Amino acid sequence: MQEFVNLTLGGVITGSVYAAFALALVLIWRSTRIVNFAQGAMAALTTFIAIALIDAGQSYWVGLVVALLSGLVIGAVVERVVIRPVEGGPELNAVIVTLGLFIAIQALISVLFGVNQRAFVPPFSNIGFRIGDTTLGSLSPNTVYTLIAVLLVMVALIALFRFTRLGLAMRASAFGQEVARLLGVRVGRMLTLGWALAAVVGSLAGMLIAAETAFVAPTFMDSLIVFGFVAAVLGGLDSPIGAVVGGLVLGVALSYVRGYLGDTLVGLAALVILVVVLLVRPGGLFSTTQTRRA
Amino acid sequence: MSDLQTPASASAAGAATSEAPTTATAASNASSAQATGGRSFLPRNTLLRHLLVLVLCAVGAVLLLESTDLGFNAQVGYVAFYAIAAGGLTLLTGLNGQISLGHGALMAVGGYTTALLLDVEEPLPLVVVFLIAVALTSVVGAIVGVAAARLHGPYLAGATLALAVGLPGLALHFDDLLGGEQGLTVSTPDRPDWFTEIIRTLSGNPASGVKWIAYISVACLLVTYFLLANLMRSRVGRTWRAVRDQEVAAELSGINLGAWRVVAFVVSAAAAGLAGAVLALVVRLTAPTAFTIVLSLSLLTAIVIGGLGSLLGALIGSALLVFLPRLLRDAGESLDMDAAQAAEISYVVYGVILVLVMLFAPAGLVGSVRLALMKQRARRAAGRARG
Numbered sequence: 286m287q288e289f290v291n292l293t294l295g296g297v298i299t300g301s302v303y304a305a306f307a308l309a310l311v312l313i314w315r316s317t318r319i320v321n322f323a324q325g326a327m328a329a330l331t332t333f334i335a336i337a338l339i340d341a342g343q344s345y346w347v348g349l350v351v352a353l354l355s356g357l358v359i360g361a362v363v364e365r366v367v368i369r370p371v372e373g374g375p376e377l378n379a380v381i382v383t384l385g386l387f388i389a390i391q392a393l394i395s396v397l398f399g400v401n402q403r404a405f406v407p408p409f410s411n412i413g414f415r416i417g418d419t420t421l422g423s424l425s426p427n428t429v430y431t432l433i434a435v436l437l438v439m440v441a442l443i444a445l446f447r448f449t450r451l452g453l454a455m456r457a458s459a460f461g462q463e464v465a466r467l468l469g470v471r472v473g474r475m476l477t478l479g480w481a482l483a484a485v486v487g488s489l490a491g492m493l494i495a496a497e498t499a500f501v502a503p504t505f506m507d508s509l510i511v512f513g514f515v516a517a518v519l520g521g522l523d524s525p526i527g528a529v530v531g532g533l534v535l536g537v538a539l540s541y542v543r544g545y546l547g548d549t550l551v552g553l554a555a556l557v558i559l560v561v562v563l564l565v566r567p568g569g570l571f572s573t574t575q576t577r578r579a
Numbered sequence: 580m581s582d583l584q585t586p587a588s589a590s591a592a593g594a595a596t597s598e599a600p601t602t603a604t605a606a607s608n609a610s611s612a613q614a615t616g617g618r619s620f621l622p623r624n625t626l627l628r629h630l631l632v633l634v635l636c637a638v639g640a641v642l643l644l645e646s647t648d649l650g651f652n653a654q655v656g657y658v659a660f661y662a663i664a665a666g667g668l669t670l671l672t673g674l675n676g677q678i679s680l681g682h683g684a685l686m687a688v689g690g691y692t693t694a695l696l697l698d699v700e701e702p703l704p705l706v707v708v709f710l711i712a713v714a715l716t717s718v719v720g721a722i723v724g725v726a727a728a729r730l731h732g733p734y735l736a737g738a739t740l741a742l743a744v745g746l747p748g749l750a751l752h753f754d755d756l757l758g759g760e761q762g763l764t765v766s767t768p769d770r771p772d773w774f775t776e777i778i779r780t781l782s783g784n785p786a787s788g789v790k791w792i793a794y795i796s797v798a799c800l801l802v803t804y805f806l807l808a809n810l811m812r813s814r815v816g817r818t819w820r821a822v823r824d825q826e827v828a829a830e831l832s833g834i835n836l837g838a839w840r841v842v843a844f845v846v847s848a849a850a851a852g853l854a855g856a857v858l859a860l861v862v863r864l865t866a867p868t869a870f871t872i873v874l875s876l877s878l879l880t881a882i883v884i885g886g887l888g889s890l891l892g893a894l895i896g897s898a899l900l901v902f903l904p905r906l907l908r909d910a911g912e913s914l915d916m917d918a919a920q921a922a923e924i925s926y927v928v929y930g931v932i933l934v935l936v937m938l939f940a941p942a943g944l945v946g947s948v949r950l951a952l953m954k955q956r957a958r959r960a961a962g963r964a965r966g
Binding site: 314383388 | 672676678686728733734737741743745747748749752835871917919920923924926933941
């Protein structure tokens with residue numbers, strides 16, 4: 286029973302990071318109809334920038350801020366320079382461009398920072414809280430921080446999209462580019478901003494996963510891009526709320542697989558979940574559109 | 580945030596798939612027109628033409644292998660297994676319009692099967708081992724293909740990405756059988772005496788295990804490309820193109836879209852399985868680290884550089900995959916990097932090339948040359964008509 290509670294809690298916490306990452310994918314999908322497969326590599330790059338700063342004697346928080354800011358810049362530059370020319374074109378071309386970015390950025394990390402694993406010191410203790418005699422392995426100061434950080438980001442995004450003019454303009458650009466343009470919205474800038482924001486959220490997810498696993502290699506986000514994608518598809522790729530719920534469901538499901546079946550089968554379990562969802566309910570658990578041919 | 584609607588979604592997704600031949604794949608249609616262009620010295624009959632090219636290539640391959648040293652012979656083996664897998668992938672992506680990032684994992688199926696079958700007292704003949712590896716990978720490919728037939732674009736990419744990341748986990752889970760992280764060492768079969776004899780009378784070179792495996796790899800490559808080329812030029816290939824370019828028109832002509840997509844995936848997986856089997860012989864080791872997502876992305880790079888849908892392009896791209904890293908590694912080591920870091924430079928280059936090709940020449944090397952030739956010929960024909 287105690288193990289079950291532990292696994293569930295751990296699943297919710299990892300799931301919240303998946304949710305954040307899936308949310309970043311959904312943000313980009315809604316505005317440009319592109320799945321950014323380079324998102325994991327981009328987040329890994331910003332995490333390694335933060336590690337370089339922390340190694341140089343700066344605090345975790347300086348590293349975090351720089352990671353998020355460099356995510357913002359990288360996201361904007363990527364959209365403006367390499368994504369803009371393939372937007373609205375054949376979907377295969379856009380997929381191949383993001384895959385090219387994926388392999389290039391991941392290798393660039395190895396060239397710049399070396400291929401070896403590095404230790405990542407979390408900002409708070411990773412030792413679980415004690416309640417009476419039992420230790421809750423998966424609930425520690427660090428995981429509480431993870432949960433709060435993800436919640437803060439989601440509240441900030443909701444506030445941005447619901448209550449500000451900028452958020453309204455971004456929604457208009459995603460809803461109908463031509464109409465938005467006629468009404469005076471600078472659609473190009475809104476798309477760039479959307480990619481930049483998504484990269485910030487992705488960077489945060491990278492920093493949180495790094496703190497949780499305590500070790501990072503240049504490829505440490507490979508599995509997260511898969512889990513983030515599966516979570517986003519669970520929610521239908523179109524729905525931000527769906528992405529969050531999908532992330533949490535996937536996190537808990539994979540936590541049970543890890544706990545009861547073994548660590549090596551987690552990737553395969555994600556594949557099975559993805560295929561079942563795509564075959565049984567291709568629109569996702571929260572599909573709003575019936576017409577898409579998935 | 581939740582009330583944001585996207586009516587554009589349906590039309591955008593529909594527009595992308597129903598778009599007429601995209602520039603990336605249009606060039607792959609060109610070659611049949613070129614072959615009947617009248618100026619070709621090759622026979623008109625497709626089978627005869629391919630047989631002639633096969634014989635010429637075989638002679639060329641023997642000349643190449645006998646005039647170069649053993650180190651180069653080993654490199655040719657690497658080119659062969661990349662090219663076999665890339666040939667299958669270019670059929671799937673170029674002709675049928677389905678992307679797959681899971682071909683690295685399918686190669687693992689073929690590789691591990693070969694390693695297991697050869698690791699016994701009395702191994703079966705190599706041909707039988709290869710056929711079993713191909714058959715098993717085809718079965719896995721059929722399962723993946725059934726799921727993949729209903730997906731397209733980013734969904735298919737994501738699903739096959741999950742396959743590439745998930746499947747190597749099996750090797751770790753069943754580590755008693757599959758060797759876990761260390762993988763399986765492949766016991767390569769001895770070269771037969773007749774091979775030694777033939778090589779001695781042919782060129783006077785001493786025969787060796789490396790040479791034997793290089794010849795096996797090249798033979799597999801030639802047979803695969805011969806079969807794939809015939810398939811692509813046949814009714815089957817034309818059906819795949821129809822499925823890719825005009826879903827509705829193809830369906831109205833009585834083509835079962837799903838079934839043909841599954842068939843394309845099975846053929847492609849069979850090639851990947853053979854590639855994995857050859858890889859096992861050439862590298863002499865099958866380990867999870869050899870079949871990562873990076874392998875799948877390298878294959879994609881090879882077919883995109885060469886030009887989607889072109890076997891020649893896949894071969895050129897595969898040769899680049901083998902020879903470019905050596906050049907770059909030397910450059911990196913002269914810049915004072917350690918070997919592992921310098922090896923990564925080539926992947927930076929692959930990624931940059933992928934992006935640049937898609938932005939500036941989506942038809943790839945072979946496709947761009949073909950398009951330029953066709954334009955030139957059209958201009959000349961127009962000039963003649965006027966004059």
